[in-house]
Amino acid sequence: MTPRSRSRGLDKYVVRRAVAAAALLLVVVGVVWAVRGLTGGDDGPSAGSAPASTTATVGQVPAGAPTDTAARLARATVPVLCYHQIREPTGNDSAAYVTSPEQLDAHLTAIADAGYTTVTAGQYADHVLRGTVLPPKPIVLTFDDASEGHYSEALPILQRHGMTATFFVMTVVLGNEGWMTRDQVAETSAAGIEIGSHSWDHQAVTKLTTAADFRTQFRQPRTTLEEITGKPVTTFAYPFGITTPRVIGPLQKAGYTSAFQLAEPANARAPMFSIRRVAVGTIAPDALMRLIRDDFPNAPGEGGSGASTTTAPAGTTAS
Numbered sequence: 001m002t003p004r005s006r007s008r009g010l011d012k013y014v015v016r017r018a019v020a021a022a023a024l025l026l027v028v029v030g031v032v033w034a035v036r037g038l039t040g041g042d043d044g045p046s047a048g049s050a051p052a053s054t055t056a057t058v059g060q061v062p063a064g065a066p067t068d069t070a071a072r073l074a075r076a077t078v079p080v081l082c083y084h085q086i087r088e089p090t091g092n093d094s095a096a097y098v099t100s101p102e103q104l105d106a107h108l109t110a111i112a113d114a115g116y117t118t119v120t121a122g123q124y125a126d127h128v129l130r131g132t133v134l135p136p137k138p139i140v141l142t143f144d145d146a147s148e149g150h151y152s153e154a155l156p157i158l159q160r161h162g163m164t165a166t167f168f169v170m171t172v173v174l175g176n177e178g179w180m181t182r183d184q185v186a187e188t189s190a191a192g193i194e195i196g197s198h199s200w201d202h203q204a205v206t207k208l209t210t211a212a213d214f215r216t217q218f219r220q221p222r223t224t225l226e227e228i229t230g231k232p233v234t235t236f237a238y239p240f241g242i243t244t245p246r247v248i249g250p251l252q253k254a255g256y257t258s259a260f261q262l263a264e265p266a267n268a269r270a271p272m273f274s275i276r277r278v279a280v281g282t283i284a285p286d287a288l289m290r291l292i293r294d295d296f297p298n299a300p301g302e303g304g305s306g307a308s309t310t311t312a313p314a315g316t317t318a319s
Contacts, residue, residue, distance in 0.1 A: 219255070236251060
């Protein structure tokens with residue numbers, strides 16, 4: 001065989017090998033793509049793993065959540081209960097302002113049995129402000145004034161039920177007989193109860209007119225409570241539940257991001273500073289459940305807008 005014929009034979013051999021290799025490569029690629037089609041590809045979930053969720057969970061802000069005033073007003077539908085003194089009532093007491101420890105315990109049992117999950121006033125306010133996700137069927141428990149029974153009676157009852165709350169503290173009374181002490185406020189805060197401000201001496205905000213008034217009733221109580229608890233204090237409860245739009249600016253200047261009233265509809269222009277509550281005193285548990293449904297018909301879990309797609313144990317504290 002001449003060198004020329006040997007060269008032609010070698011060329012044909014190389015070509016045949018190349019064709020065979022290409023065919024093998026096509027077979028391998030086909031198998032890989034078939035496997036990817038069955039498993040969802042490299043970007044799909046691995047064996048035994050759950051699909052990635054795009055739903056925001058409790059405490060998170062959903063991407064694209066609207067923050068305009070109308071959206072905030074639409075989110076302000078969570079039930080908020082307002083308790084005052086927790087003690088045995090006397091014949092001279094108003095039924096709207098005194099709740100016995102036994103009755104409070106029965107209220108919390110009914111709230112848990114109805115599937116509610118407690119959140120703080122601050123957590124609710126953040127939901128209204130930014131759309132932060134709350135647990136399913138949330139409810140807020142608030143206690144006004146800082147009477148001693150909040151510490152000695154309400155706190156242990158809340159703890160037994162695994163619930164949280166917000167105590168709105170009037171700072172002028174701290175340390176006086178029948179009222180909470182600074183140490184008790186600090187201990188309550190450390191136990192997971194939110195501390196909010198209820199002014200210095202419970203003056204109606206409609207009577208406040210000067211910069212000195214606002215400093216005394218808004219800024220100083222907030223400073224005092226932050227010194228006691230070591231935590232930010234951003235929620236305010238209006239004395240007597242009464243408000244006026246002209247105090248919103250001074251409240252914001254004093255460092256508050258939300259304020260809670262009683263009974264009146266929310267201010268459509270300022271929903272963060274007109275969050276509704278209903279007063280709870282001496283009332284049977286079944287009547288309390290009716291009150292919640294009647295006063296907050298659009299609440300999450302009651303036919304209103306949902307606060308979360310996640311689940312949480314009923315009657316527990318939101319993390």
